Amino acid sequence: MNYIDDLALKIEHELPVQLRPDDHSTELYRLYGLLVLLKGEHCTLQDVHDAWSAWMTPQQPHHKALIPFPNLTAEQQEQDRPYLEAIQRVAKQGFRDPSGS
Numbered sequence: 001m002n003y004i005d006d007l008a009l010k011i012e013h014e015l016p017v018q019l020r021p022d023d024h025s026t027e028l029y030r031l032y033g034l035l036v037l038l039k040g041e042h043c044t045l046q047d048v049h050d051a052w053s054a055w056m057t058p059q060q061p062h063h064k065a066l067i068p069f070p071n072l073t074a075e076q077q078e079q080d081r082p083y084l085e086a087i088q089r090v091a092k093q094g095f096r097d098p099s100g101s
Contacts, residue, residue: 007033007090014086028055032087040091048080048087
């Protein structure tokens with residue numbers, strides 16, 4: 001397992017099962033893993049939405065939530081909070097290369 005997939009798996013395991021996407025979720029979790037590396041504990045709801053938007057675009061390019069974060073309702077923005085908190089929890093654990101390198 002490489003370091004991106006390790007982070008992705010950790011983020012997935014931080015989420016309640018009912019919040020985990022069913023299809024093509026590996027790519028989403030990899031994007032969230034990238035947020036751990038780039039933003040760490042400073043990741044924001046907007047960062048999570050932007051990563052989700054990059055993931056959703058090829059699947060459903062006309063999804064109603066594929067709009068800039070500030071244009072979402074407060075309720076829509078808050079839907080990203082569990083993912084943000086999972087990313088931040090993994091970031092707090094610190095990055096360790098699973099290969100031991």
